Amino acid sequence: MALSQTQIIRSLGEALQWLEKELAWGAPLQELRHLTGRIGELYVAMITRGQMALAHNQQGYDVVSAEGERISVKTVSTATRADFRKSTLHLIDRVIILRINLDEGEPSIEELLDCSMQEAMPLLRELEGSYYFPVPKLPAKPVDLSRLKETAASIWRDIRISQLENGTIIVSRNGEAITPAKPVLREIARDAGVSLLNGMGNPKNTRTLGDDIIEALG
Known part of the structure; x- marks a missing residue:
């Protein structure tokens, strides 16, 4: 079932609040990947006026933009790399990599990469049959408010x-x-x-x- 933009925005706000609660309870940020991953997908669906991929565990991509782009969303916090499966790269039109930062316990979303899959390929490195994006190697791109x-x-x-x-x-x-x-x-x-x-x-x-x-x- 497709979500309206209002529902996506509300869900993003609720997910951020739940992340803040978990952090306040003492949970390490790196152990909350289920939440940070969901936050990243909702954020991208919001900024692209798109929709979450409808299939459960959709292979390759996570969001479909309003223009029909199949977007792979990678959300990191403390990790120094974002991994991609070689077998599903052909399914991706666009790559968006985000990082969750904490400032006085408050999470914020930082865009590290937003480009086509073709433009991203030279930035990826190959390891053991898969690709990864080395997070520290690219200067952070601030969110355009x-x-x-x-x-x-x-x-x-x-x-x-x-x-x-x-x-x-x-x-x-x-x-x-x-x-x-x-x-x-x-x-x-x-x-x-x-x-x-x-x-x-x-x-x-x-x-x-x-x-x-x-x-x-x-």
């Missing part, structure tokens, strides 16, 4: 708090982003009566705090 839609926003005094479709919180004044955002969000939270702690008694990260503030301010 300008192409993501805004899904919610609120105003506090002369400050605007907005949330993008990937969950990123942007705090700005007169059109200029304020970084880091968390100190400002804490000040707004106290004024708006929003708790700084989550249900487990731990400090909320930027995404959760910003989301709660936007909801509280209406």
